Amino acid sequence: MAKNTNASSKDINDEPFVLTRSFDAPRDLLWKVWTQSEHLGKWFSPKGFKILAARMDFRVGGIYHYGLETPDGKPMWGKWEFREIAAPERIVLIQSFSDENGGLARHPMAPDWPQFMLSTMTFAAQGNKTKFTLTWTPHKATEVERRTFDAGRASMEMGWGGTMEQLIAYLAKLQS
Amino acid sequence: MSPDRLSSTFAALADPTRRAILARLASGETSVTDLAKPFDISLPAVSRHLKVLEGAGLIARGRDAQWRPCRLQATPLKSVADWVERYRRFWEESFDRLDDYLKELQRKEKKHGRKKA
Numbered sequence: 001m002a003k004n005t006n007a008s009s010k011d012i013n014d015e016p017f018v019l020t021r022s023f024d025a026p027r028d029l030l031w032k033v034w035t036q037s038e039h040l041g042k043w044f045s046p047k048g049f050k051i052l053a054a055r056m057d058f059r060v061g062g063i064y065h066y067g068l069e070t071p072d073g074k075p076m077w078g079k080w081e082f083r084e085i086a087a088p089e090r091i092v093l094i095q096s097f098s099d100e101n102g103g104l105a106r107h108p109m110a111p112d113w114p115q116f117m118l119s120t121m122t123f124a125a126q127g128n129k130t131k132f133t134l135t136w137t138p139h140k141a142t143e144v145e146r147r148t149f150d151a152g153r154a155s156m157e158m159g160w161g162g163t164m165e166q167l168i169a170y171l172a173k174l175q176s
Numbered sequence: 177m178s179p180d181r182l183s184s185t186f187a188a189l190a191d192p193t194r195r196a197i198l199a200r201l202a203s204g205e206t207s208v209t210d211l212a213k214p215f216d217i218s219l220p221a222v223s224r225h226l227k228v229l230e231g232a233g234l235i236a237r238g239r240d241a242q243w244r245p246c247r248l249q250a251t252p253l254k255s256v257a258d259w260v261e262r263y264r265r266f267w268e269e270s271f272d273r274l275d276d277y278l279k280e281l282q283r284k285e286k287k288h289g290r291k292k293a
Contacts (some may be wrong), residue, residue, distance in 0.1 A: 013192065021271050025278040033277065043277045046269030110259070112183050134267075147190035148183070152260065154195055 012146045016137040017153045023132060027125040030132065031088035034121065037064070052077075053100075060085055064093075065102050077105065080119070091121045094139055113152070114138035114145040182259065185252040188232035193217065194225050198234060198248060205238075205245040 023030055033039040037056035045051070045068050052067030052075060064080040077098040084092035095117040097105040107113040116139035124131040138149045189195060197211060212222040226246060229235045233252045238245045 012190075019267060023271075023275065023278060025282060029278065029281065033274065033281070039277075043273040044270055045273075046266060047273065110182055110186060112186060144187075148186045151186045151188075151190035151195075151256075152263075154189065154192075 012143070013150050013153075014137065014146060015153065016135045017149075018136075019134040021132050022126070023130050024128070025130060026128055027088050027123050027130045030123055030130045034091070034123075035087075040064075040066075058082065058085070063102070065098060067100065074108075075100070079104075083118075089123055093119050093121075095119045095136075110148065110152075112144050112148040114141045114149050116140050181252070182255060184232045185234065185256050188228050188234055189256065191225070191228075194229055197222075197225060197229065197246075198253070201235065201246055201248045205247050207243060207245050211246060 033043065035056075035058050037054050040056070041051055041054050044066075048071035050069040052069055054064070054066045056062075056064045058064070060082055062082050064082075066078055068076045068078075070076055077100060079096050079098040079102065080093040081096075082091065082093050084090065096115060097107055099105045104115065106115065117136045118139040120133075120135045122133045122135075124133070138146055141149065189198075193215060196215070200206060200211060200214070208219065208222060208226065211226075212219050215222065226235065226237070229246075230237060233249055235246045236249050237247075
């Protein structure tokens, strides 16, 4: 692999993007609904999405290949390749956009978005509840992909922290 | 918004100084000199960042040669926000469904358990 000698890439923030949620269910049950296709199909996608396909091969090296149709009729294919499975605590997988045949694809709206994302899912038992954490980092990413992810992560954080809403409200006022 | 346009917005936002400049402009029109103050970088460096932001349509500059205040432009920022919001919504709404689904499963389990007992 070529060494990265570009000094300007030092300012890229490679922090992961993290999402956490506490579920009112014991850890074993949460593990089951994340790892079995028939359960995943019941909740993985917002209301109004249609499931086009879902094929699960849950083992290290195995793949979950799925297809969804958005409410406005656009297909969305994705692929998870399992790298590490430590039941019922941790799953590490490589996530990528895909096509109908299980090939690789780019994000349709943001072609510079990283091709591969390393996703780590952890399940922490807290009595009868489970704290779930999802962490994304770009995997084998080019400098452009890393920058795009950095921008996306920053806007997600801005958006989630309410800053983006404030900005938009201000801008709307400015333009009216 | 076209993928190319979204990419150029992303590229412009992919720099912490440029994001800080945008956040600063949210409180109103500002001159380049005032914009440069809080940053530990030279005026020409700030100008280069502003050029990138202007190229991506994220800011507009006044015409006056002496006083060229920078102003935020809403449209591309809104597109990125929408894009990010869709992403967030996908997971949040999935998790809401998962909440309901877990409740349903646990209700069934309880019922089943009582029958067996």
